[in-house]
Amino acid sequence: DPKIIQKPKYLVAVTGSEKILICEQYLGHNAMYWYRQSAKKPLEFMFSYSYQKLMDNQTASSRFQPQSSKKNHLDLQITALKPDDSATYFCASSQDTSQNTLYFGAGTRLSVL
Amino acid sequence: GEQVEQLPSILRVQEGSSASINCTYENSASNYFPWYKQEPGENPKLIIDIRSNMERKQTQGLIVLLDKKAKRFSLHITDTQPGDSAMYFCAASEANSAGNKLTFGIGTRVLVRP
Numbered sequence: 001d002p003k004i005i006q007k008p009k010y011l012v013a014v015t016g017s018e019k020i021l022i023c024e025q026y027l028g029h030n031a032m033y034w035y036r037q038s039a040k041k042p043l044e045f046m047f048s049y050s051y052q053k054l055m056d057n058q059t060a061s062s063r064f065q066p067q068s069s070k071k072n073h074l075d076l077q078i079t080a081l082k083p084d085d086s087a088t089y090f091c092a093s094s095q096d097t098s099q100n101t102l103y104f105g106a107g108t109r110l111s112v113l
Numbered sequence: 114g115e116q117v118e119q120l121p122s123i124l125r126v127q128e129g130s131s132a133s134i135n136c137t138y139e140n141s142a143s144n145y146f147p148w149y150k151q152e153p154g155e156n157p158k159l160i161i162d163i164r165s166n167m168e169r170k171q172t173q174g175l176i177v178l179l180d181k182k183a184k185r186f187s188l189h190i191t192d193t194q195p196g197d198s199a200m201y202f203c204a205a206s207e208a209n210s211a212g213n214k215l216t217f218g219i220g221t222r223v224l225v226r227p
Binding site: 033040042043045047050058094096097100101103105 | 213
């Protein structure tokens with residue numbers, strides 16, 4: 001029974017379109033994150049949120065915008081999609097941001113054509 | 114920032130033998146080093162971690178070593194089984210990272226031959 005739910009599992013989009021990746025966690029955690037995993041690259045940190053506040057942003061492009069409507073939600077809006085955005089996007093959470101264990105969701109595999 | 118180098122990229126071992134993966138980091142402020150295992154199509158799962166106040170940690174057939182002077186840490190899987198075949202990622206986190214940012218290595222594919 002997954003405690004971090006990511007939707008959808010697979011997503012195909014056309015170049016220039018906009019998509020929202022959904023993430024909800026039911027672990028009672030206060031911190032949530034987005035990571036990206038592309039082919040032949042390490043898992044790459046994108047954002048961290050704590051109590052719905054942005055703590056760190058390592059994403060150069062403003063096309064990526066996290067949205068936190070509730071403490072256990074951290075969606076990721078991606079606008080003007082490019083083929084280079086194709087990757088698996090993992091949502092993660094931890095009790096707080098003081099270096100506690102990160103738990104990852106199952107990921108959303110995004111393909112941009 | 115931080116950069117983590119991980120070697121080897123592929124590791125083939127015989128069932129019952131041990132497997133070792135090595136990682137190095139650059140930022141001496143890093144003080145938390147987790148290891149994740151990822152099976153095909155699955156999410157990464159934490160298998161063991163070590164903090165900078167320790168040099169060695171062991172749990173269920175896994176040993177991690179940390180050499181802070183050399184900025185090196187390693188994972189040793191003892192008595193490998195086919196179920197140990199997976200991708201393994203090391204990571205490092207900086208003590209002064211406000212957002213608990215983990216910097217990952219590129220991963221090691223471990224293949225255990227029966």
